[in-house]
Structure formats: structure tokens, C-alpha cells
Amino acid sequence: MESAHYTIDGEVLRVGLRGAWVLQGQQVYESPAAVLKERSGVERVAFDASALQQWDSRLVLFVLEVFQAARGKQIDTRGLPRQLLEWIALTEAGERFQAKTGPVNFFAHVGERAGDLWLSLAGYFRFLGEVVMALVNSVRGRAHWHWDDVLHFVQNTGIEALPIVSLISFLVGLILAFVGLVQLSQFGASLFVANLVGLAMVREMGAMMTGVIMAGRTGAAFAAAIGSMNVSEETDAFKVMAISPVEFLVIPRLLGLFLMMPLLCLYADFVGILGGIFVAVTLKGLSLVEYLNQTRGAIALNDIFTGLIKGTTFGFIIGFLGCYTGLRCERNSAAVGSSTTKAVVYSITALIVADAIFAVLFNALKV
Amino acid sequence: MTLINDRTDAIYVESLTMGYGDTVVLKDVAFSVKRGSIFIVMGGSGCGKSTLLKHLIGLKEPLAGSVFLSGVDYWNADEATQLSVLRKQGVLFQGGALWSTLTLLENVALPLKEFTTLSQADCNALARLKLALVGLVGFEDAYPANISGGMKKRAGLARAMALDPDILFFDEPSAGLDPVTSRNLDDLILKIRDSLGTTVVIVTHELSSIFNIGEDAIFLDSQTKTLLAQASPKTLAQSGPQSVRAFLTRI
Numbered sequence: 001m002e003s004a005h006y007t008i009d010g011e012v013l014r015v016g017l018r019g020a021w022v023l024q025g026q027q028v029y030e031s032p033a034a035v036l037k038e039r040s041g042v043e044r045v046a047f048d049a050s051a052l053q054q055w056d057s058r059l060v061l062f063v064l065e066v067f068q069a070a071r072g073k074q075i076d077t078r079g080l081p082r083q084l085l086e087w088i089a090l091t092e093a094g095e096r097f098q099a100k101t102g103p104v105n106f107f108a109h110v111g112e113r114a115g116d117l118w119l120s121l122a123g124y125f126r127f128l129g130e131v132v133m134a135l136v137n138s139v140r141g142r143a144h145w146h147w148d149d150v151l152h153f154v155q156n157t158g159i160e161a162l163p164i165v166s167l168i169s170f171l172v173g174l175i176l177a178f179v180g181l182v183q184l185s186q187f188g189a190s191l192f193v194a195n196l197v198g199l200a201m202v203r204e205m206g207a208m209m210t211g212v213i214m215a216g217r218t219g220a221a222f223a224a225a226i227g228s229m230n231v232s233e234e235t236d237a238f239k240v241m242a243i244s245p246v247e248f249l250v251i252p253r254l255l256g257l258f259l260m261m262p263l264l265c266l267y268a269d270f271v272g273i274l275g276g277i278f279v280a281v282t283l284k285g286l287s288l289v290e291y292l293n294q295t296r297g298a299i300a301l302n303d304i305f306t307g308l309i310k311g312t313t314f315g316f317i318i319g320f321l322g323c324y325t326g327l328r329c330e331r332n333s334a335a336v337g338s339s340t341t342k343a344v345v346y347s348i349t350a351l352i353v354a355d356a357i358f359a360v361l362f363n364a365l366k367v
Numbered sequence: 368m369t370l371i372n373d374r375t376d377a378i379y380v381e382s383l384t385m386g387y388g389d390t391v392v393l394k395d396v397a398f399s400v401k402r403g404s405i406f407i408v409m410g411g412s413g414c415g416k417s418t419l420l421k422h423l424i425g426l427k428e429p430l431a432g433s434v435f436l437s438g439v440d441y442w443n444a445d446e447a448t449q450l451s452v453l454r455k456q457g458v459l460f461q462g463g464a465l466w467s468t469l470t471l472l473e474n475v476a477l478p479l480k481e482f483t484t485l486s487q488a489d490c491n492a493l494a495r496l497k498l499a500l501v502g503l504v505g506f507e508d509a510y511p512a513n514i515s516g517g518m519k520k521r522a523g524l525a526r527a528m529a530l531d532p533d534i535l536f537f538d539e540p541s542a543g544l545d546p547v548t549s550r551n552l553d554d555l556i557l558k559i560r561d562s563l564g565t566t567v568v569i570v571t572h573e574l575s576s577i578f579n580i581g582e583d584a585i586f587l588d589s590q591t592k593t594l595l596a597q598a599s600p601k602t603l604a605q606s607g608p609q610s611v612r613a614f615l616t617r618i
Contacts, residue, residue, distance in 0.1 A: 023483045023530055024454075056531035058485075061493050086562035091499045331512040332467035 004029035021059035047079035153256025173275025194294035197276030211314035215347035219322035223343035226326025261315025383432035410587035457527030463519035465511035472507035
């Protein structure tokens with residue numbers, strides 16, 4: 001049965017309301033706009049609520065729809081429940097402001113995005129400047145941060161990361177050895193797998209894999225921790241006490257990561273080579289002594305240093321981006337999630353770009 | 368006190384004991400809230416006002432006793448009944464508790480979308496209406512982070528009223544608001560009750576609100592961990608127990 005039926009009485013359209021007009025129910029009715037369009041002679045609209053049993057704001061919505069459709073015509077509201085009219089009056093009293101909607105211009109949009117891009121680039125440089133200034137202040141002994149915090153992050157980013165770094169590096173060394181042995185044994189040069197694993201771990205994979213782990217583990221944690229502090233105005237609480245959040249929050253994290261990254265890289269190199277030994281010696285039957293000698297011959301001190309330089313740089317990139325995205329986090333709960341994601345994605349991208357730059361650089365310098 | 372309590376009242380609470388783990392916060396609480404009245408829950412800090420509220424809105428289960436909401440023994444009802452009871456209640460949380468990733472309009476439209484068969488356009492129109500009711504026209508597309516505390520409360524109220532609740536709960540509605548804004552909110556609460564007949568339960572210790580709009584009130588005491596008195600605020604201020612009078616007259 002329809003919940004509203006329309007009767008034409010001369011030039012009066014009578015809207016009869018029937019049954020229950022409640023949000024939880026189901027209403028069937030012809031659109032008042034369509035009805036009024038069909039009957040052009042209507043001058044007045046009136047309501048009849050005698051068969052109305054129950055109503056809530058669902059009916060308000062319908063009545064307003066009728067009002068809208070009957071604009072310019074006479075509307076007789078006497079048939080409506082008094083409370084409903086009060087409801088509508090309340091609503092109208094609230095309509096003091098004009099809704100502002102501007103059309104979205106394509107060029108304006110492009111311009112805005114370009115402007116945003118420029119602003120975000122400028123933001124990175126500003127943050128870099130703030131970090132440098134904080135370090136300068138630290139050297140002058142005027143910065144607010146504590147070695148306790150640094151030690152906390154040394155443990156948090158370094159020591160607690162050892163198990164995962166061990167596992168990943170061991171597996172990477174193992175994979176390299178497998179892939180290498182398949183190819184090298186065809187030339188009878190199986191022993192050179194030691195060169196492959198050793199050089200690859202020390203120059204590339206040790207730093208890279210540690211970097212990726214740190215980006216996912218530490219960079220994300222930095223962004224989430226600082227981001228949620230930003231949401232709850234804790235960073236503002238630092239600022240109003242004349243404590244720079246960059247000094248108090250960022251420097252200990254950066255230093256902790258800066259100290260631990262080279263050590264973790266060295267450790268990853270070592271475990272990776274163990275992975276290679278595991279495959280070559282226990283599975284493929286190469287001699288352990290020969291393998292070790294071969295490795296020692298293959299790796300120069302230079303190679304180790306290139307790996308360490310990379311690792312340290314990666315550490316800085318990860319800490320920098322993690323803290324930056326955290327501090328720039330917007331003030332809502334979803335922003336913490338997206339700034340964490342950003343920290344990881346940006347870090348890994350930046351690591352690979354930096355690695356490529358290093359490859360060119362080291363090649364040019366012949367190290 | 369000659370109030371006749373009736374299980375079919377909007378809220379009827381019987382020998383309610385509540386607490387966390389082994390700590391009892393309040394014991395043996397009994398009161399009832401008449402339909403269409405404005406009911407105040409007051410008491411000093413830490414007396415269990417907010418805990419009581421959590422029991423009334425289905426967030427926390429009592430240690431003992433029962434809570435009847437619209438005649439339903441809430442904590443002994445099956446889940447479907449519980450949900451239908453909750454759907455007829457609206458809660459305005461202290462900070463508004465707006466979902467920060469949604470605009471104001473989306474905040475108000477969400478319960479409509481979930482629980483009615485209205486079309487998307489109708490949901491939005493109705494949500495706009497509710498926002499107009501609390502004076503927030505023009506802010507439909509704003510995010511909660513970008514509006515003031517008073518506006519957050521009003522938006523929270525619009526969301527609480529989305530489904531035309533029979534009972535509206537307010538947790539410290541005037542906390543963090545200036546006297547004028549707080550007064551406006553009180554007026555709005557009155558208007559809503561007068562025109563829609565909603566039962567209103569307010570947890571507060573704001574004296575001006577208590578006297579302005581409170582019709583019936585209970586006073587909770589943290590020392591004895593009991594309900595000290597139930598009467599209208601004016602009666603309590605004149606002839607209530609000594610500690611209640613002290614609270615209401617600031618002596």
C-alpha cells in the first residue's frame with residue numbers, strides 16, 4: 001500500500017499521509033515533483049494526516065520534498081502534526097549559513113597539485129635544515145635531547161633487529177650461493193661462488209637488505225610514533241615549552257639508527273657469507289678452508305667500506321623520512337596509517353635511488 | 368521521595384552494582400527515568416558518573432542488578448533485542464567522538480545508511496537536515512579536525528540524533544565549552560526534547576546546566592559508593608542531604 005496518495009480537488013492537491021512514516025520502515029510513494037508536473041492546474045497544496053499512525057524524521061524529509069516541489073504555490077500546513085512543524089522550524093532556524101561549493105577547474109587543479117609538489121619539496125629541505133640546525137645546537141651544547149633516548153633507540157633499532165636481520169641475510173646468502181653454484185659448476189668453477197656471495201653481500205646485499213628491513217621495521221615505527229604524537233598535540237606541547245620536537249624526537253632516533261646501521265650491515269655481511277658457506281660446504285661438498293681463503297682473497301677492505309658507507313646513508317634516509325612523515329602527519333587517525341605507509345614506500349624508493357647513485361659514483365671512483 | 372518506579376519507564380535501574388574487576392565503584396543503585404524528561408546524573412569527580420553511563424548505553428556489563436531500557440532487561444536480553452534497543456538510543460560523547468576520516472555529513476549519514484532503506488541521496492538530505500537542526504549548515508563537507516570544540520559537540524549531537532532516538536545520552540556536554548556556547552547547547556537540548564519528546568539523560572557537574580534544564584536528578588557519592596538522592600535539582604538544593612546541598616550551592 002502506498003504511504004502517500006494524492007487527490008486533486010479543483011486547484012488543490014491534497015497529500016494524504018498513511019501508516020507509519022519511520023526511518024526503519026519502508027515507504028512507497030509517487031514523487032511529489034512528478035505529480036505536480038503532471039497536474040498543471042494545481043495552485044495549492046494541503047496535507048491530510050488523519051490516517052498517519054507514526055512518524056519521525058522520515059516524514060520530515062518527505063514533507064520538505066513536497067515543499068521543494070511546490071515552490072511558488074500556496075502551501076497549507078494545517079493538516080500536519082504540530083510537532084512536525086516545530087521540527088521543520090528548528091531546521092530552518094539552523095540554516096543561517098550558505099553552503100559554499102566552487103566548481104572544480106581542471107587547470108586550477110593541476111596548478112594546485114604543482115604548487116603542492118613544490119611545497120612538499122620545500123618541506124623536505126626545510127626539515128633537512130632543521131635537522132642540521134638541531135645538530136649544530138647539539139654541538140654547541142644547547143639542544144634538548146638525551147643520550148638515554150639514543151641508547152633506547154640503539155637497542156630498539158639495533159639489538160632488537162638482530163633476529164630478523166640474521167634470518168634475512170642468511171637466506172639471501174643462501175639464495176646467492178644456490179643461484180651461483182648452478183651456473184658456476186657448469187664451468188667447473190664452483191669455488192668462485194665464494195667470490196660471488198662475498199662480494200655481493202659486502203658491496204650490495206648486506207646494506208640493501210638491512211635497509212629494507214629497517215625501512216619496514218624502524219622507519220614505519222618512527223612515523224607511527226611521531227605521527228600519533230602529532231595527532232594528540234604532543235608535538236605542540238613540546239613547541240610551547242620551547243623544546244624543538246626535531247631535537248627531542250628526531251635527533252635521538254637519527255643518532256640511534258646512524259650508530260646501528262653500519263654495525264647491522266657488517267653483521268648482515270657476515271651472516272650472509274655464513275649462508276653461502278652453508279650451501280657450498282654442507283650441501284655441495286666444497287672445502288671450508290678453500291671457501292674461506294677464496295672469500296678472503298675476493299673481498300678487499302674497500303669493498304667493505306663501500307657497503308658501510310651505503311648502509312650508513314641508508315640509515316640516515318630511513319630515519320629522516322620516517323621522522324619527516326611522522327611530523328607532517330595530519331590530525332586524524334587515518335593520517336597516522338597513511339604517513340606510516342608513506343615512510344616505508346618513500347624510504348625503499350629512496351634506498352634504491354641512492355644505491356643506483358652509489359653504483360655510478362663508485363664506478364667513477366673505481367672503488 | 369515518593370517516586371513510583373516502573374519497569375516500562377524510559378530507563379529503570381534496579382539494584383545495580385558496578386565496578387572494574389574486584390573494585391566496586393557503585394553499589395545497589397536504583398532509579399528510573401520518566402519518558403520525555405531531562406534527567407541529570409551528577410556527583411563529584413571519580414564518583415562513577417561515566418561508569419554508570421557506560422552501563423546505560425550498553426558498553427559495560429553490570430556486576431549485579433539489571434538495567435531496563437525502554438522496558439527491556441538489557442543485559443539479559445538476546446543480542447538482536449539488545450541491538451534494536453541500542454538503535455533507539457543516541458549518545459553524545461564528551462569530545463564528540465566524530466569519526467575523523469569522515470566529513471560531518473558522512474558522520475551523520477553513516478547510521479542512516481546502515482540501518483534504513485533510504486537511498487544515498489535521501490540519507491544525505493536527512494543528514495543535512497540533522498546538521499541544520501544543530502546549526503551546522505555549510506559545514507557538511509568539513510572534517511572534524513577542522514572545526515571548533517563546540518561545533519564538534521553539535522555535530523556529535525546531530526549524529527546521535529540521526530536515527531531519531533527515544534533516549535539521548537550526553538556525557539559532560541558543557542565540558543570544554545564557554546558559558547555562552549554551553550548555554551546554547553542547553554537551549555538546543557530543551558528544544559529537541561520539547562519538539563521531539565526525546566528522553567534526555569545528561570551526565571554533568573555543571574551547576575548552571577543542572578538548574579537550567581534538569582527536571583529530575585540523581586546524586587552519586589564516591590565515599591559511600593551509593594546513590595545519595597533522587598529529586599529535582601531545586602528540591603535537592605533546598606532539602607537534599609547535606610553533601611548534595613553543599614555540591615549544588617558550592618559551599
